[in-house]
Amino acid sequence: MNDQTQKFRLGVFVIGGVVLLLAMMFFLGMSNLFSRRAVVCTYFSESVQGLTVGSSVKYRGVPIGTVSKIMIRVSDKLVEVNMEIELDHFVGSDSSRGGQQEEFHSFFRSELEQGLRCRLEYAGITGMRYIDFDYFVPPGQALPEPPVTPGIAGALYIPPVPSSFRDILKALSTSLERISRIRFEEISDGLERSLSEVSGILSDPALKSAIGRINDAAENLERGTDTLSRVFSEARLENLMNILEKDLRAIDALTGQLVDESKGLKLAESSAAFRDAAGAVVDGQAQLANTLEKLNQTLDAVRMLVDYLEQDPSSIISGKKKPPLAE
Amino acid sequence: MESGEKTEILVEDLSIGYGSNVLMEHLNFEVKSGEIFCIMGGSGCGKSTLLKHIIGLYLPLRGDILIEGESIVTADESRKRAIMRRFGVTYQGGALFGSMTVAENVALPLQEYTDLSRDEIAKRVEEKLKLVDLSGFGDYMPSELSGGMRKRAGLARAMALDPRLLFFDEPSAGLDPITSADLDRLILRMRERFGSTIVVVTHELDSVFTIADRVIMMDKKARTIVASGDPVELRDHCPNRLVRAFLTRDGLKREMRDVDVREVE
Amino acid sequence: MAEPASAGTWMQSFLAALAGPVIFIGRVASIVPLMRQRKQLRLRETAYYLDLCGAKSLPIVLAICFLMGLVMAVNGEIQLSKVGQEIFVVDLVGFAVLKEFGPLMVALIATGRAGSAFAAEIGTMKVDEEISALATMGIRPEAYLVLPKLLAMLLALPVLTVFGDAAGILGGMVIGVTSMDIPIAAYWSRTVESLDYMTFLLGAAKSFAFAVVITLAGCYYGFVTRADAQGVGRAATSAVVASIFLVVIVDVIITILYSFIGY
Numbered sequence: 001m002n003d004q005t006q007k008f009r010l011g012v013f014v015i016g017g018v019v020l021l022l023a024m025m026f027f028l029g030m031s032n033l034f035s036r037r038a039v040v041c042t043y044f045s046e047s048v049q050g051l052t053v054g055s056s057v058k059y060r061g062v063p064i065g066t067v068s069k070i071m072i073r074v075s076d077k078l079v080e081v082n083m084e085i086e087l088d089h090f091v092g093s094d095s096s097r098g099g100q101q102e103e104f105h106s107f108f109r110s111e112l113e114q115g116l117r118c119r120l121e122y123a124g125i126t127g128m129r130y131i132d133f134d135y136f137v138p139p140g141q142a143l144p145e146p147p148v149t150p151g152i153a154g155a156l157y158i159p160p161v162p163s164s165f166r167d168i169l170k171a172l173s174t175s176l177e178r179i180s181r182i183r184f185e186e187i188s189d190g191l192e193r194s195l196s197e198v199s200g201i202l203s204d205p206a207l208k209s210a211i212g213r214i215n216d217a218a219e220n221l222e223r224g225t226d227t228l229s230r231v232f233s234e235a236r237l238e239n240l241m242n243i244l245e246k247d248l249r250a251i252d253a254l255t256g257q258l259v260d261e262s263k264g265l266k267l268a269e270s271s272a273a274f275r276d277a278a279g280a281v282v283d284g285q286a287q288l289a290n291t292l293e294k295l296n297q298t299l300d301a302v303r304m305l306v307d308y309l310e311q312d313p314s315s316i317i318s319g320k321k322k323p324p325l326a327e
Numbered sequence: 328m329e330s331g332e333k334t335e336i337l338v339e340d341l342s343i344g345y346g347s348n349v350l351m352e353h354l355n356f357e358v359k360s361g362e363i364f365c366i367m368g369g370s371g372c373g374k375s376t377l378l379k380h381i382i383g384l385y386l387p388l389r390g391d392i393l394i395e396g397e398s399i400v401t402a403d404e405s406r407k408r409a410i411m412r413r414f415g416v417t418y419q420g421g422a423l424f425g426s427m428t429v430a431e432n433v434a435l436p437l438q439e440y441t442d443l444s445r446d447e448i449a450k451r452v453e454e455k456l457k458l459v460d461l462s463g464f465g466d467y468m469p470s471e472l473s474g475g476m477r478k479r480a481g482l483a484r485a486m487a488l489d490p491r492l493l494f495f496d497e498p499s500a501g502l503d504p505i506t507s508a509d510l511d512r513l514i515l516r517m518r519e520r521f522g523s524t525i526v527v528v529t530h531e532l533d534s535v536f537t538i539a540d541r542v543i544m545m546d547k548k549a550r551t552i553v554a555s556g557d558p559v560e561l562r563d564h565c566p567n568r569l570v571r572a573f574l575t576r577d578g579l580k581r582e583m584r585d586v587d588v589r590e591v592e
Numbered sequence: 593m594a595e596p597a598s599a600g601t602w603m604q605s606f607l608a609a610l611a612g613p614v615i616f617i618g619r620v621a622s623i624v625p626l627m628r629q630r631k632q633l634r635l636r637e638t639a640y641y642l643d644l645c646g647a648k649s650l651p652i653v654l655a656i657c658f659l660m661g662l663v664m665a666v667n668g669e670i671q672l673s674k675v676g677q678e679i680f681v682v683d684l685v686g687f688a689v690l691k692e693f694g695p696l697m698v699a700l701i702a703t704g705r706a707g708s709a710f711a712a713e714i715g716t717m718k719v720d721e722e723i724s725a726l727a728t729m730g731i732r733p734e735a736y737l738v739l740p741k742l743l744a745m746l747l748a749l750p751v752l753t754v755f756g757d758a759a760g761i762l763g764g765m766v767i768g769v770t771s772m773d774i775p776i777a778a779y780w781s782r783t784v785e786s787l788d789y790m791t792f793l794l795g796a797a798k799s800f801a802f803a804v805v806i807t808l809a810g811c812y813y814g815f816v817t818r819a820d821a822q823g824v825g826r827a828a829t830s831a832v833v834a835s836i837f838l839v840v841i842v843d844v845i846i847t848i849l850y851s852f853i854g855y
Contacts, residue, residue: 006643013647017751020758021796028789054788382728412730422725424717426640436729481725496721 036087037065038104040156042118042131043078043147046163050129051120057083058121059133064089067131078147082155083131108156114139120163136161172306179299184292191285217254333360334396335492335524336381341390343373343380349388350376353551356543363518363525363538365558367573368545374528375419375496377545381526382414382494383407394492412440415485415523416494419501421477423469429480430456430465436487455483458520459513475506482513486521493523499531511537532574544570616734616812620742623735637740638747645706646748650755653701657756660693661685661763669772678772682782685764690787690795691855694757695749696843699802702749703835707810710741711831714814715824723815738811745803753799757792794855801842809835 048070057065065085072079087104108116115135123130146157162170201207224247336358344350350373358364368374379385381392383399392399394410402410423432433452437443443451456462459479469477478498485493495514499507511534517523529535535542535558542561544554546569554561554570562574668681714737717723726733761783768774774782813831817823 006647007639009647010639010643013642013650014747014751017754021751021754024754024758024792025789027784028787028792029784379724384724384727408730411728414728416725416728418721418725420720422721424722426637435731439729439731484725484729 036101037084038087038101038156039068039082039084040108040158041080041082042158042160043073043080044120044160045078046120048079048081048120048129050122050127051081051131052128055128056123056130057085057133058130059089061132062089064133076147081131105156108158111135112143112158115141116158117161118158119161133158169306169310172302176299176302176306179295184295188288188292191288195282195285213254213257217251220254221251334358335360335394336526337393337396338381339391339393341377341380341392342388343376343385344388349550351545351550352389354390356552356555358524358526360524361518361522362540363514363527365535365539365542366526366528366545367530367535367542369547370530372545372547374530374545378494378496378526378528382416383411412488413490414492414494415482415488415490417478417481417485417496417498419497420474421469421481423477423480423484425469427469428465429461429467429469429472429483432469432480433465433484433487436484440488451487452483455486456480458486458516459483460509475502475510478502478510479513482517486517489521491523493517493525495525495527495529497528497530499529499534504533507531507534508537514538535574544573612816613812616815617808619732619734620738620808620811623732623739634736634740638743641706641741641744642748644709645702645745646751649701649705649748649752652705653698653752653756654759656697656701657689657694657759658763660697661689661760661765662767663763664688664693664760665764665767666771669767679774679778679782681764681768681772682774682779683786685768686761686783686787687791689760689764690757690792692795692843694760695753695795695798695802696839698749698752698756698799699806699839699843700836702745702752702802703806703832703839706741706745706748707806707831707835708828710807710810711813711817711827712824714811715817715827718815718817719819719823733815734811737814738807741811742804742807745807746800749799749803749806750796753796757795791855794850798843798846801846802839805838805842806835809838 051067051070053067053070055067056063057067065083067081068084069082070079071082085104087101090104090107115137116133117136118131118133119136120129121132122128144159146159334357338354338356341354342349342352343354354377366374366377376385380387381399383392383402387400391401394413397406397410399407399410423429424435427435430449430452433455434448437448437451441448452465453462456465459482461476461479461483464472464476464480469480472480482495493514498510498514502510514525514527515538518525525538527534527538539558541556542554542558543552544561545551546553554565554567556565558574561570563571565571565574664685665681668684669678672678672680672684714723717737723733723737726736765776765779765783768779769776810831813827813834817827
């Protein structure tokens with residue numbers, strides 16, 4: 001009886017231990033040892049910060065393998081990343097799982113022509129990265145040649161595309177560069193100069209008298225027309241015609257004088273438009289100063305952000321680190 | 328000196344002790360084939376230690392011990408074990424293995440050294456237990472036995488391989504006189520049945536006079552053997568007064584108190 | 593002038609103290625070749641000790657490792673919440689349990705249970721002259737007494753460590769789920785993601801070394817038991833103290849060795 005319970009307990013102990021051992025091995029990745037794999041590789045020219053051996057490799061979000069090796073080629077400073085793809089994740093046309101190496105290769109080759117590329121992506125909040133396979137470029141593009149022959153014989157080369165994070169950084173730095181090329185001071189100077197010129201013209205006394213004379217001439221013309229209609233008769237017509245002729249000559253002369261005097265100037269409405277414009281320019285100058293200041297602040301902020309991101313890229317996802325609690 | 332033609336054990340100029348602490352020196356004696364040989368002496372004089380030297384557990388400081396002409400002192404490990412297998416040793420407390428039943432204890436040497444089948448071993452074990460009057464106690468654990476029964480079980484185990492040499496370390500220690508007498512009868516029965524040569528370490532006079540063919544007396548102060556021979560003869564005619572006193576029990580305490588054996592000699 | 597002399601005697605006594613264990617290990621090593629014979633394996637004895645050090649130790653191992661995981665998770669939560677990264681409690685508990693606390697706790701429990709029991713058992717046998725009896729039966733005491741214990745411990749400790757590892761992770765999970773509101777599935781997937789089987793295997797492999805150390809220390813102190821009233825008790829105490837010390841030393845050495853291969 002006692003002996004039996006001892007044996008039973010021993011049996012439970014040993015069997016339980018072995019089962020638990022196998023279960024833990026299985027869950028902790030031992031199952032990988034038995035799956036068929038294909039090796040693919042890529043070369044990154046950017047930093048692979050956050051990528052480690054064991055990082056996952058996904059095909060459009062489906063985890064299909066892990067990074068098996070990361071090396072730096074001293075000749076060209078490219079980072080060579082080898083990945084092991086578990087063939088179990090690919091279901092063949094005859095719904096058989098885990099096809100052959102060749103099948104996998106031909107599938108990937110055709111997909112490469114369809115625009116399949118790999119890219120570094122952030123995995124969650126931890127700053128860890130994974131490699132994503134997706135159709136990042138339009139189909140039919142020429143395949144870039146691998147920069148060197150793959151380190152592992154038979155490894156398929158998947159060309160990389162710059163990571164989205166890298167795109168953001170690049171766009172930011174180009175914009176900054178372009179903005180810095182705008183000569184704000186010259187623009188500002190030019191504006192100021194035109195403004196003073198305009199106000200100089202507007203305050204010119206000649207312009208005022210010319211406008212007054214045009215008004216007078218128009219009044220005269222109106223009065224003449226009135227008289228003309230009142231004295232319109234055969235007897236006086238000839239006399240009138242003479243007077244008219246004289247008047248016309250006077251008008252002519254006046255007009256000529258006016259034209260001379262107001263050379264280069266527009267009529268009344270155009271001068272009003274000018275006045276508006278002058279006001280707008282004055283407003284604009286204030287706004288411009290304001291805008292310039294704001295632009296300056298923005299530039300500072302953006303530059304700080306870029307500096308910060310360069311030091312700690314993962315913070316774009318995880319946020320600024322909290323300061324430690326006060327003692 | 329009745330039956331000894333052949334020398335089984337020969338001890339030559341033996342010194343025993345631990346490190347620099349010499350217990351006994353210049354020990355010379357021999358044990359003849361088929362005799363019952365008693366080693367006597369006061370407590371702590373080194374009787375048991377001498378026995379352990381003879382059976383090869385300890386290495387002597389000096390001298391040699393020959394078992395059937397072969398030195399157990401200089402023998403290499405495997406030779407020594409071969410010699411030791413001829414011994415059957417019964418220890419003071421029986422020295423049974425507490426984790427096994429009595430039968431398993433007795434069976435252990437058989438399992439170790441013979442290729443007997445399970446049934447044959449069981450038969451032999453039963454035989455040996457019957458020999459020591461323990462039939463039916465095979466399934467008991469040692470802790471369930473009395474002291475005398477444990478010693479008898481130890482004897483059964485010692486007899487398992489039918490040894491030619493039997494050693495008893497204080498067989499009567501801790502036993503009442505009746506049980507002790509039972510054990511003495513057992514020892515005699517062993518020689519009768521198997522013609523074994525038997526060495527007994529004891530200080531029990533009743534035992535000595537019942538079983539011993541020959542005794543040696545050791546003394547702690549003298550650090551050597553002070554007398555040897557037939558116990559009755561020694562009791563009656565030994566020139567050493569102290570030996571006579573020891574063997575007669577009367578006045579032993581008085582005599583032993585402060586008399587140096589050498590002075591008496 | 594006295595200095596070199598005392599250094600010499602110190603050296604001598606040190607070597608003398610070392611000689612005992614070294615000779616003992618030599619004697620045990622000399623019986624290892626005998627293990628090829630099935631008789632020498634003594635399966636019955638081995639099963640007995642496997643039950644003693646393994647199956648019967650299981651509840652206490654599970655309890656202690658579970659509580660260790662719990663405690664580590666609570667402390668990890670307190671610290672990691674300062675930086676807002678509580679999810680890393682999973683890594684903390686997982687790595688600490690698999691690499692250190694699983695094997696170490698099991699070794700310490702085994703020291704308390706088995707190491708002292710071995711010393712006491714062999715010590716008692718020595719006092720009762722059972723060791724002598726074995727020798728006169730021509731049986732090597734080391735083969736008879738040490739080998740089954742060693743085999744049992746070599747089997748029991750790794751198995752216990754596996755149980756302990758699982759219990760520790762479970763302990764961390766309990767805190768993670770109840771106190772930190774991490775969903776079980778998230779905790780589990782983070783565990784699977786952050787740990788790998790080599791960490792687990794190398795951690796569990798340590799317990800082989802611990803088994804050897806504990807068994808040898810326990811048996812050695814049993815064999816050198818003095819036959820007096822306190823002898824056996826003293827042997828058990830010495831065995832436990834020496835075992836704990838040696839286990840930690842061995843753990844340090846193994847950790848250094850592992851660091852060479854990057855674990």
